[in-house]
Amino acid sequence: MSVARVIVGISGASGAALGVRIVERLAALRKIETHLVVSEAARRTLALECAPGALEKLYALVRCHHPTSDIGATIASGSFPVHGMIVAPCSMQTLSAIATGRADTLLTRAADVQLKERRRLVLLARETPLHLGHLRAMCAVTEMGAIVMPPVPAFYHRPQSVAEIVDHLATRAIDLLALPGPALSKPWQG
Numbered sequence: 001m002s003v004a005r006v007i008v009g010i011s012g013a014s015g016a017a018l019g020v021r022i023v024e025r026l027a028a029l030r031k032i033e034t035h036l037v038v039s040e041a042a043r044r045t046l047a048l049e050c051a052p053g054a055l056e057k058l059y060a061l062v063r064c065h066h067p068t069s070d071i072g073a074t075i076a077s078g079s080f081p082v083h084g085m086i087v088a089p090c091s092m093q094t095l096s097a098i099a100t101g102r103a104d105t106l107l108t109r110a111a112d113v114q115l116k117e118r119r120r121l122v123l124l125a126r127e128t129p130l131h132l133g134h135l136r137a138m139c140a141v142t143e144m145g146a147i148v149m150p151p152v153p154a155f156y157h158r159p160q161s162v163a164e165i166v167d168h169l170a171t172r173a174i175d176l177l178a179l180p181g182p183a184l185s186k187p188w189q190g
Contacts, residue, residue: 002031003031003032003033004031004032004033004083004179004180005032005033005034005035005063005080005081005082005083006026006032006033006034006035006082006083006084006085006086006177006179007034007035007036007037007075007082007084007085007086007110007114008022008023008026008034008035008036008037008062008085008086008087008088009036009037009038009039009085009086009087009088009090009094009107009110009111010036010037010038010039010042010046010087010088010089011039011041011042011087011089011090011091011093011094011107012039012040012041012042012044012045012091012093012094013045013089013090013091013092013094013126013127014045014049014089014126015049015088015089015124015126015151016042016045016046016048016049016050016054016089017049017050017162017166018088018089018124018126018151018166018169018170018173019042019058019088019089020046020050020054020057020058021166021167021169021170022086022088022170022173022174023036023058023061023062024061024170025167025170025171025174025184026061026174027061027062029179029181031180032179033063034061034062034063035062035063035064035065035066035074035075035082036058036059036062036064036065036066037065037066037067037068037073037075037106037107037110038055038058038065038068038107039068039091039094039105039107040068041091041093043055046058066106067106068105068106068107069105069106070106071104071105071106071109073106073110075106075110075113076106076109076110076113077113078113078116078117082114082119083119083120083177083179084114084119084120084121084122084177084178085110085111085114085119085120085121085122086121086122086123086124086173086174086176086177087107087111087121087122087123087124088122088124088151088170088173089124089125089126089151090123090124090125090126091126091127092125092126092127092134092137094107094108094111095123095125095134095137095138095141095148096133096137098111098112098115098121098123098141098146099136099137099138099140099141099144100137100140111123111146114146115141115144115145115146118145120147120176120177120178121141121145121146121147122146122147122149122173122176122177123141123146123147123148123149124149124150124151124169124173125138125148125149125150126150126151147176149172149173149176151169153165153168153169154168156188157186168185171183171184171185172185
């Protein structure tokens with residue numbers, strides 16, 4: 001495969017800007033083919049939290065966008081090679097579905113495929129505070145091979161805006177996929 005395929009899932013938790021920025025950063029990379037799946041709840045969150053037309057702008061940046069109801073899409077099969085998947089933000093409902101193998105939407109089915117094929121799955125779990133059920137679901141997906149990355153900002157690089165915080169989190173999530181080429185985020189220099 002000459003291009004690296006990446007799936008981005010956006011679920012309905014607050015933090016839609018994270019998914020938007022990840023798609024934007026992936027679109028700027030050479031030889032990355034992005035597939036997008038957006039949950040029904042995420043459509044509402046994108047409309048509330050982002051600029052008008054945000055979803056249409058995302059569609060223009062990706063190779064393919066798949067309806068969450070299309071359980072037969074290419075990304076629902078392990079025979080469709082992809083480098084990995086990021087779910088950003090990842091609602092606790094989505095994380096819990098992944099943790100229990102409930103693959104009843106394309107978003108959760110695509111995540112399930114990543115786990116069964118031993119591919120990278122990065123979940124930007126978005127909830128606070130957390131109860132024991134959330135923590136157990138995070139533990140379960142971690143034991144299954146996923147990487148849980150709560151979008152907790154780093155302040156050592158002294159961000160000057162929310163956009164800088166979102167960008168840093170987006171680049172860290174993308175770097176966790178270990179895509180070919182140099183890392184996007186700046187390493188800590190000590």
